Amino acid sequence: MSADLTPEQRMTRYVDRAMAAVPHLQALGIRFRAMGADWAELEMPYAPQLVAYPETGVIASGAVFSLMDSAAGFSVLVKLGRFEHHATLDLRCDYLRPAEPGKTVIGRVECYKISRSVAFVRGIAHDGEPDHPIAHITGTFMLMTKPAGTSA
Amino acid sequence: MTLPDQLPPYAAMLGLRQQGGALVMPYDVSLIGSPGRLHGGSVAGLMEIAGNLAVRAALAGVSAQVKPINVTVDYLREGALEDTFAEAFLMRIGRRVANVRVEAWQSDRNRPIAAARMNLLIVRQTAA
Numbered sequence: 001m002s003a004d005l006t007p008e009q010r011m012t013r014y015v016d017r018a019m020a021a022v023p024h025l026q027a028l029g030i031r032f033r034a035m036g037a038d039w040a041e042l043e044m045p046y047a048p049q050l051v052a053y054p055e056t057g058v059i060a061s062g063a064v065f066s067l068m069d070s071a072a073g074f075s076v077l078v079k080l081g082r083f084e085h086h087a088t089l090d091l092r093c094d095y096l097r098p099a100e101p102g103k104t105v106i107g108r109v110e111c112y113k114i115s116r117s118v119a120f121v122r123g124i125a126h127d128g129e130p131d132h133p134i135a136h137i138t139g140t141f142m143l144m145t146k147p148a149g150t151s152a
Numbered sequence: 153m154t155l156p157d158q159l160p161p162y163a164a165m166l167g168l169r170q171q172g173g174a175l176v177m178p179y180d181v182s183l184i185g186s187p188g189r190l191h192g193g194s195v196a197g198l199m200e201i202a203g204n205l206a207v208r209a210a211l212a213g214v215s216a217q218v219k220p221i222n223v224t225v226d227y228l229r230e231g232a233l234e235d236t237f238a239e240a241f242l243m244r245i246g247r248r249v250a251n252v253r254v255e256a257w258q259s260d261r262n263r264p265i266a267a268a269r270m271n272l273l274i275v276r277q278t279a280a
Contacts, residue, residue: 024191027165027182051161060162061220062200066193088192092224 011035022070028063030070039110039123040074042067046102057101061135064105064125065093068137071107076119076141079111084143086119091139099134103127109137117143153202153209153240163201166194175202177236190231195266198238199225199254203270206240207250215277218250222271229265234258236265248274 005013015032019025019042028050033041044050044067052060069091076086099105108130109123118140125135155163155170166183169176177183177198185191200223207218236258243251254268 022186022191023182023184024194028193049161049165052163054160060160060197060200061223062166062193062197063162065196065200065223065225066191069191069193069196085186087230088225088227090224090226091192091196092222094222095220098219 024066025070028066030067033106035074035078038075038079038112039108040071040078041106041108042071042074043104043106045104046099051101056098058098059101059105061093061095064095064099064107064135065091067105067107068093068109068123068125068135069139071109071123072111072121072137072139073141075109075111075121075123076114076143079114079119080143084145086141086143089118089140089142091137094136095134096136097134099125099127105134114143119143153205155205162197166197166201168198168201171237174237174239175205177238179233179235184233188233190233190236192225192227192231192266195227195231195236195256196223196225196268198236199223199240199256199266199268200270202238202240203252203254203268204272206242206252207245207272207274210242210245210250211274217275217277219273219275220270221249221273223268224270225266225268227266229263231265232258237261245274247276250274 033043050059050063113120124133126133183194238256240254250272252270256266257264
């Protein structure tokens with residue numbers, strides 16, 4: 001029963017269910033991994049439908065972009081501490097190296113600033129070693145309503 | 153720009169087709185992000201492939217690999233649950249780098265839903 005779960009496990013289960021309801025995340029196999037006060041981590045296990053280069057088995061940069069966009073949006077909600085409609089304004093992704101075929105890609109994004117209507121994010125994607133990232137992102141999100149307790 | 157007969161799995165998952173000079177991502181439930189709109193990542197995936205194919209087309213006959221260095225996507229409007237189109241414009245093709253601009257739109261070509269800038273690395277195979 002859910003009474004046996006720690007608050008963290010309950011949160012994980014809640015987020016897992018919410019994410020399972022997003023069709024494009026389902027299609028890419030993207031799942032919840034971890035979160036903190038102002039960051040979120042999602043993972044995308046290696047899967048045949050992600051491949052862009054059949055000769056090498058390397059996955060599409062577009063799939064990594066989707067992972068990072070999703071982790072970024074999630075980090076904004078985590079920092080806000082509640083659900084709020086938000087939309088990506090812009091996202092830049094630097095592809096530092098190809099993801100290694102067969103490995104799960106992990107996207108970790110921090111929402112480092114929220115002003116009245118804009119949230120700022122930065123993050124990395126890696127496939128096991130955060131010090132050896134495969135991608136780096138920065139971006140901004142528009143918040144559809146004003147967050148309480150912010151003055152900027 | 154020509155889409156290969158045998159699409160790589162990711163492009164096949166997006167259901168990509170070619171229509172004139174544009175790439176089309178037909179609407180499908182699997183592209184949805186939040187209720188009632190496309191996931192921004194699916195639109196970015198479409199635009200990246202359009203940019204990559206445009207560079208490959210410009211290098212027709214040249215033996216080279218084309219790899220993304222970075223992409224910046226500006227989201228201009230919500231992606232509705234409709235077919236999405238993308239067209240890439242080559243700003244410059246050098247020996248090692250291509251600079252590309254990509255636009256995505258839906259029912260109205262004059263109301264783009266996203267604009268992207270891509271830099272791609274061109275790795276030319278030197279004759280052995």
